[in-house]
Amino acid sequence: MEFQTATCKPTILTGDRATGPLHLGHYVGSLAQRVDLQQKYEQTILVADMQGLTDNAHNSKKVSSNILNVVADYLAVGIDPEKTTICLQSQLPALAELTMYYANLVTISRLERNPTVKAEIQSKGFERSLPAGFLTYPISQAADITGFNASLVPVGDDQLPMLEQTNEIVRKINSLAGRSVLNECSPLLSKAPRLPSTDGKSKMSKSLGNAINLGASEKEISKAVKSMYTDENHLKVEDPGKVEGNIVFTYLDAFHPDHEYVQSLKAHYQRGGLGDGTTKKILEECLQEMLRPIRLKRMEYLDDKAQLIDLLKRGSEVSREKTNRVLREVKGVFGLNIF
Structure with a gap:
């Protein structure tokens, strides 16, 4: 080079x-x-x-x-x-x-x-x-x-x-x-x-284990997303939920390529009828797709x-x-x- x-x-x-x-x-x-x-x-x-x-x-x-x-x-x-x-x-x-x-x-x-x-x-x-x-x-x-x-x-x-x-x-x-x-x-x-960190409690840190590394495996990404803080008062799917302070939506804003789609998800969540499991699944699919090529390239470089x-x-x-x-x-x- x-x-x-x-x-x-x-x-x-x-x-x-x-x-x-x-x-x-x-x-x-x-x-x-x-x-x-x-x-x-x-x-x-x-x-x-x-x-x-x-x-x-x-x-x-x-x-x-x-x-x-x-x-x-x-x-x-x-x-x-x-x-x-x-x-x-x-x-x-x-x-x-x-x-x-x-x-x-x-x-x-x-x-x-x-x-x-x-x-x-x-x-x-x-x-x-x-x-x-x-x-x-x-x-x-x-x-x-x-x-x-x-x-x-x-x-x-x-x-x-x-x-x-x-x-x-x-x-x-x-x-x-x-x-x-x-x-x-x-x-x-x-x-x-x-x-924010995946636990929503402190700043994202390499040492605290509350971050998703660029080389994270599929299982690590899935585990991190499933553990993310959402809205503690959103107990039922039909309940209206808050998007402010909801880590899942913060990450969707940062990484999902379709901004309009994320806005529609927010509106649906706020009026009720959209479950946390569904929003987490959407986020996980987004992060898996984004990080997969980075992980593979990273592995190639570390092999040499x-x-x-x-x-x-x-x-x-x-x-x-x-x-x-x-x-x-x-x-x-x-x-x-x-x-």
């Missing part, structure tokens, strides 16, 4: 932590968008294995064993390595060095005020056992973004504080230099609504791990050159380019 050469297209950086296979939430929130973006932008996708260790260092196999799973997911949904560079964070030492320089420009109190970090700390129950690497996650993310001189970063609105902190670091570096060394980045917000490793290696080599150039500029700001 050939990799893209430098162009004058705007640069996009996006990526995922390698802590498990990707799921439908990733597909709606970012993967489908990335497939479209690669046609118009110079896009790099970073497999963030080092950031995966910030809360998994005690179980590093969870990260290392999922690197190729994530790459296979990318390819299976249509991300093309001839148009998008896919690279591995741990193979780009410039990013770790940039993180160190930036860490000297950010206070602990500023990191603790970051609402995204605060929410994650609370959800993981870290309290005072918080790993330092997790607290400094925004600094590492700033190194990733600036390391590629990315001007656009696709994010959900919950990630906006991370980009704000990145731009604060950019302004500090530029101020120290007395010139523009780094570019500020702008968010590229996804128009897709956030997909050497090809995935080679793809990742070559993408990392291309990215190493880019990030090393930025690192040299930043080291120059601190007067560290002695030789």
Whole structure:
């Protein structure tokens, strides 16, 4: 496979932590968008294995064993390595060095005020056992973004504080230099609504088992759909039901190709006469049809791990050159380019 050469297209950086296979939430929130973006932008996708260790260092196999799973997911949904560079964070030492320089420009109190970090700390129950690497996650993310001189970063609105902190670091570096060394980045917000977990109780998570993975088997898809929360007051088929907060209809809105048909189902459900079993069956058929080709492609890619490793290696080599150039500029700001 050939990799893209430098162009004058705007640069996009996006990526995922390698802590498990990707799921439908990733597909709606970012993967489908990335497939479209690669046609118009110079896009790099970073497999963030080092950031995966910030809360998994005690179980590093969870990260290392999922690197190729994530790459296979990318390819299976249509991300093309001839148009998008896919690279591995741990193979780009410039990013770790940039993180160190930036860490000297950010206070602990500023990191603790970051609402995204605060929410994650609370959800993981870290309290005072918080790993330092997790607290400094925004600094590492700033190194990733600036390391590629990315001007656009696709994010959900919950990630906006991370980009704000990145731009604060950019302004500090530029101020120290007395010139523009780094570019500020702008968010590229996804128009897709956030997909709820299948249990409807918490955010979709690889570790909580409340998501449908892109490589899910037919049995796993069926089990997940059958367990979905609907309307607890919809006790009989003839009873009127609620579609707001009904996970089945949320997923139908996100994945069923016939929007008008879904609207007619909603109207039928609301006036009564449409059972939960029927709506779940419709959703299951939709997801089975959508995920079958992705699952098969994913299996094919994972059957040839050497090809995935080679793809990742070559993408990392291309990215190493880019990030090393930025690192040299930043080291120059601190007067560290002695030789």
